Amino acid sequence: MAGMFEHGAKTDSASTASFKSQLNKVYGWYTGGFMAFVIVLAILEQMGLPRNYIGFIFLLATVALYAGIGVMSRTSDASEYYVAGRRVPALYNGMATGADWMSAASFIGMAGTVYLSGYGGLAFIMGWTGGYCLVALFLAPYMRKFGQFTIPDFLGARFEGNLPRFIGIVGAILCSFVYVVAQIYGVGLITTRLSGLAFEVGIFVGLGGILVCSFLGGMRAVTWTQVAQYIILIVAYLIPVVWLSVKQTGIPIPQAIYGYQLQKITEREKQLRADPKELEVRAIFKERADAADAKLKDVPAAMAADLAAAQKRVDDLKGANGPAADVQAAEKALAALPKTAADAKKAYEGAKTSNTARAAPLAGMPNHAQQFAGDPNGDEKARATFDTSRRNFLALIFCLMVGTAALPHILMRYYTTPSVKEARDSVTWSLFFIFLLYFTAPALAVLVKYEVFNVLVGTPFDKLPAWIGTWAKVDPALLSVADINKDGIFQLAEMRISGDIIVLATPEIGGLPYVVSGMVAAGGLAAALSTADGLLLTIANALSHDLYYKMIDPNAPTSRRVAISKALLVVVALAAAYVAAQKPADILFLVSAAFSFAAATFFPALVLGIFWKRANKWGASLGMVAGLGTTMYYMVTTQTWLRGVFGVTSPVELWFGILPISAGVFGVPVGIATIIIVSLLTKAPSQETQDLVEHVRYPDLKLGQA
Amino acid sequence: MQKISERHRQYWQKNLRITGILLVIWFVVTFVVSYFARDLSFNFFGWPFSVWMGGQGALVVYCVIIWYYARYMNKLDIEHNVHEED
Numbered sequence: 001m002a003g004m005f006e007h008g009a010k011t012d013s014a015s016t017a018s019f020k021s022q023l024n025k026v027y028g029w030y031t032g033g034f035m036a037f038v039i040v041l042a043i044l045e046q047m048g049l050p051r052n053y054i055g056f057i058f059l060l061a062t063v064a065l066y067a068g069i070g071v072m073s074r075t076s077d078a079s080e081y082y083v084a085g086r087r088v089p090a091l092y093n094g095m096a097t098g099a100d101w102m103s104a105a106s107f108i109g110m111a112g113t114v115y116l117s118g119y120g121g122l123a124f125i126m127g128w129t130g131g132y133c134l135v136a137l138f139l140a141p142y143m144r145k146f147g148q149f150t151i152p153d154f155l156g157a158r159f160e161g162n163l164p165r166f167i168g169i170v171g172a173i174l175c176s177f178v179y180v181v182a183q184i185y186g187v188g189l190i191t192t193r194l195s196g197l198a199f200e201v202g203i204f205v206g207l208g209g210i211l212v213c214s215f216l217g218g219m220r221a222v223t224w225t226q227v228a229q230y231i232i233l234i235v236a237y238l239i240p241v242v243w244l245s246v247k248q249t250g251i252p253i254p255q256a257i258y259g260y261q262l263q264k265i266t267e268r269e270k271q272l273r274a275d276p277k278e279l280e281v282r283a284i285f286k287e288r289a290d291a292a293d294a295k296l297k298d299v300p301a302a303m304a305a306d307l308a309a310a311q312k313r314v315d316d317l318k319g320a321n322g323p324a325a326d327v328q329a330a331e332k333a334l335a336a337l338p339k340t341a342a343d344a345k346k347a348y349e350g351a352k353t354s355n356t357a358r359a360a361p362l363a364g365m366p367n368h369a370q371q372f373a374g375d376p377n378g379d380e381k382a383r384a385t386f387d388t389s390r391r392n393f394l395a396l397i398f399c400l401m402v403g404t405a406a407l408p409h410i411l412m413r414y415y416t417t418p419s420v421k422e423a424r425d426s427v428t429w430s431l432f433f434i435f436l437l438y439f440t441a442p443a444l445a446v447l448v449k450y451e452v453f454n455v456l457v458g459t460p461f462d463k464l465p466a467w468i469g470t471w472a473k474v475d476p477a478l479l480s481v482a483d484i485n486k487d488g489i490f491q492l493a494e495m496r497i498s499g500d501i502i503v504l505a506t507p508e509i510g511g512l513p514y515v516v517s518g519m520v521a522a523g524g525l526a527a528a529l530s531t532a533d534g535l536l537l538t539i540a541n542a543l544s545h546d547l548y549y550k551m552i553d554p555n556a557p558t559s560r561r562v563a564i565s566k567a568l569l570v571v572v573a574l575a576a577a578y579v580a581a582q583k584p585a586d587i588l589f590l591v592s593a594a595f596s597f598a599a600a601t602f603f604p605a606l607v608l609g610i611f612w613k614r615a616n617k618w619g620a621s622l623g624m625v626a627g628l629g630t631t632m633y634y635m636v637t638t639q640t641w642l643r644g645v646f647g648v649t650s651p652v653e654l655w656f657g658i659l660p661i662s663a664g665v666f667g668v669p670v671g672i673a674t675i676i677i678v679s680l681l682t683k684a685p686s687q688e689t690q691d692l693v694e695h696v697r698y699p700d701l702k703l704g705q706a
Numbered sequence: 707m708q709k710i711s712e713r714h715r716q717y718w719q720k721n722l723r724i725t726g727i728l729l730v731i732w733f734v735v736t737f738v739v740s741y742f743a744r745d746l747s748f749n750f751f752g753w754p755f756s757v758w759m760g761g762q763g764a765l766v767v768y769c770v771i772i773w774y775y776a777r778y779m780n781k782l783d784i785e786h787n788v789h790e791e792d
Contacts, residue, residue, distance in 0.1 A: 006737060114761075122757070122761055125760065125761055125765070126736060126760055126764050126765070130732065130735075133771050136771075136775055137729060137775060138725075141779070255762060259753035260752040262753060262757070263752050271743060332780065369753075369754050371743035371756055371757070372743065376768050394737055394741065398738060420783075421780050421783070424779055424780065425780075428772045428773045431768060431772050432769055435765050439762060442760075509721040585747060657731070694714075697718055698788040699789055700783075700789060700791070701710065701788060
């Protein structure tokens with residue numbers, strides 16, 4: 001296997017062909033080997049291998065595999081380290097981009113989001129695939145023709161100077177760092193789940209896998225590891241869904257038939273909305289919310305009443321010589337009561353919000369097939385809700401798409417192909433491999449929903465399948481069920497489910513052996529690790545190549561540049577792990593924020609740089625700052641968590657009702673307008689730069705022959 | 707650097723034209739269909755049409771757009787003699 005990772009100096013077509021066929025062979029064997037590994041584990045499971053061993057074996061085997069590829073691909077050659085020697089064939093670059101692209105959020109979270117928000121969740125499906133049209137049409141071929149190492153490289157060359165390059169470095173680091181924190185957090189979650197290690201330990205085990213790989217071999221190791229990771233993650237994603245589809249419908253193509261399951265769900269939603277038992281449970285939550293509301297009216301009195309009630313319960317139990325466990329529980333409850341009025345107010349407010357949410361129909365989920373909230377033909381309020389909901393849906397798609405086309409770690413991948421032609425083909429393959437997963441996620445969401453709505457609801461509590469109990473034990477925040485109205489029957493309103501477990505629990509929901517659950521978790525780990533690899537490399541390269549080599553010491557020898565990049569990689573990784581270990585408040589928001597930042601900073605400058613010769617240094621520099629600044633300003637003044645961080649106290653003022661997650665929708669047009677206006681007001685770029693633009697527009701100009 | 711020829715200019719014009727056409731398709735499939743999602747709820751093999759578009763249809767169109775662009779441009783390179791020799 002080591003042969004394929006060797007450094008080949010020859011790039012003639014015969015050696016390219018043999019390189020490709022060697023790759024096919026290696027990855028063919030690899031896929032077969034992985035399947036055999038899973039089958040062996042399945043047999044061992046049948047023979048009684050305990051579950052946590054299976055988890056451990058999956059964790060260690062996959063991380064060791066990735067580290068092994070890293071060791072085999074180690075290099076300190078600059079071209080190998082930064083762009084994998086520019087000889088990654090389109091198909092394999094497509095797979096690597098797929099793995100690079102699909103993060104923990106895509107693998108674990110996306111189907112869950114569609115499960116919880118129905119049509120609204122499809123914004124992520126469209127946004128994260130449609131963005132590749134922009135990559136293909138506006139960026140990938142031209143970036144490849146330009147043929148340097150990083151995105152700030154392009155900005156520096158096209159916009160004549162270190163200022164645009166520096167802004168590019170800041171932008172690339174900002175969005176990649178925000179994004180990598182979320183990935184490492186995901187790595188920690190999955191390693192914890194797979195192995196039972198503590199969260200912080202899990203983070204560092206996963207980090208070891210990431211570092212060995214990118215540290216030793218840079219882009220070369222990351223590329224070949226990502227291909228391996230793609231294969232694991234796609235197999236792990238598809239198998240449980242196909243199985244569930246066969247179980248429910250007898251047809252193994254979930255993407256083609258889930259429409260019929262969706263119809264059944266829509267029928268069922270109507271029933272559940274009017275079901276007397278559901279209404280009963282919801283009424284109980286409504287009562288609890290009202291009780292919390294009443295307490296909020298006079299917090300000190302409510303605190304005193306709570307204290308007295310809790311004390312009385314302890315005394316009663318002790319007096320009646322109740323069971324020790326009950327007494328302890330009552331004492332715990334007494335000790336857990338809020339001590340200050342502020343804490344109590346917070347607790348009552350929390351109880352009011354959560355109980356109000358749970359009193360909503362369908363456990364707070366909209367009808368799965370209903371487009372947007374509200375009603376265009378209803379009263380004024382319903383019309384306004386509809387308009388805002390639709391506007392936010394479109395704005396979110398816009399930000400995700402433009403952000404996709406501007407994330408430096410993705411664009412960097414198109415530097416690694418051998419030619420412009422291969423770069424174009426490679427975008428096709430990238431989207432195809434991403435498509436396989438995204439095309440399946442909505443089907444997965446619907447099939448799981450069918451299982452819950454049409455099969456589980458109405459089951460007696462003692463007959464509920466085992467997976468509910470096991471997941472509730474893992475973390476009640478992920479899944480909890482309780483017989484609220486004490487009728488012994490499970491109602492939809494009695495379950496609280498987090499989107500993050502939908503994918504991870506699918507194998508158990510479908511009744512597959514535990515080994516498949518282990519495989520799915522390994523797939524999620526592969527998704528998170530591969531994205532983290534690409535992101536860390538982007539940050540380290542921005543610092544070592546762009547900042548150090550291009551701006552501070554242009555005479556630095558190659559070996560020192562690569563060494564500095566490697567050292568930085570470790571520092572950045574540790575910093576990201578440190579931030580992730582603090583469990584920052586809002587992970588999903590961080591990921592989406594990275595898209596808005598990338599969209600507003602890079603997209604206008606890159607696209608105008610290629611398609612408009614007149615765009616110049618000052619236009620691009622100010623445009624990037626204005627785009628990023630607008631986006632940040634809007635987020636900081638409107639997003640709850642950021643408002644807290646920056647201590648903003650002014651009232652929240654949404655522009656056109658757009659939520660902070662889509663702040664890029666303002667940043668991108670501001671960026672474009674600034675570049676155009678400022679460029680026209682200042683001097684045109686030099687002839688040399690205009691020639692560079694011509695140069696990137698044609699795969700091979702062949703001047704003098706044409 | 708020498709001036710680019712008429713043939714080069716034609717190549718770039720054709721590139722801009724195909725880019726524009728594909729971008730319009732992309733825009734219609736994404737934003738126009740989504741904007742009228744409520745009105746496009748007719749039954750399409752079980753799905754309301756716009757729900758199918760959001761989850762499956764648009765994705766297929768995206769793949770076709772990118773595939774077609776790569777094919778068209780790779781041919782155009784050769785026609786206008788700007789392809790890369792290997």
